[in-house]
Amino acid sequence: MSTVLLVIHLLVAIFLVALILMQRSGGGALSGLGGGSGAGNFMTARGTGNLLTRLTAIMATLFFLTSLSLSLYYKNHTNTESRSLLDTPAVETQAPAPVQPAAPAVPAAPVAEQ
Numbered sequence: 001m002s003t004v005l006l007v008i009h010l011l012v013a014i015f016l017v018a019l020i021l022m023q024r025s026g027g028g029a030l031s032g033l034g035g036g037s038g039a040g041n042f043m044t045a046r047g048t049g050n051l052l053t054r055l056t057a058i059m060a061t062l063f064f065l066t067s068l069s070l071s072l073y074y075k076n077h078t079n080t081e082s083r084s085l086l087d088t089p090a091v092e093t094q095a096p097a098p099v100q101p102a103a104p105a106v107p108a109a110p111v112a113e114q
Contacts, residue, residue, distance in 0.1 A: 001073070002070070002073055002074070002077075005066060005069055005070055005073065006070065008066055009063070009066040009067065009070060012059055012062045012063045012066055013063060015059055016056065016059040016060060016063055019052060019055055019056045019059055020056060022052060023049070023052050023053075023056070
């Protein structure tokens with residue numbers, strides 16, 4: 001279920017970005033596509049702009065709904081196997097005490113014979 005919802009969410013996001021990039025602020029959206037006179041033979045510039053605006057609003061609504069659905073789905077699904085390192089408390093380990101080198105042996109003074 002989550003994989004299907006995630007794929008739909010990604011596709012909606014890609015189409016939403018494409019729709020936003022196809023729009024022009026001057027109202028001449030899609031005028032360069034389709035050959036000689038552009039998309040004007042299919043629809044007027046105003047009709048094309050209205051179509052892109054409506055499609056963008058629909059895709060934005062779908063993006064919002066899939067985002068909300070994914071967040072509600074993963075709200076109670078905690079997977080303990082793939083937890084983040086930031087979720088677990090740090091284990092404090094003490095560094096081993098440095099090993100003191102043995103004191104060098106002091107040679108014994110020669111004992112004088114009596």
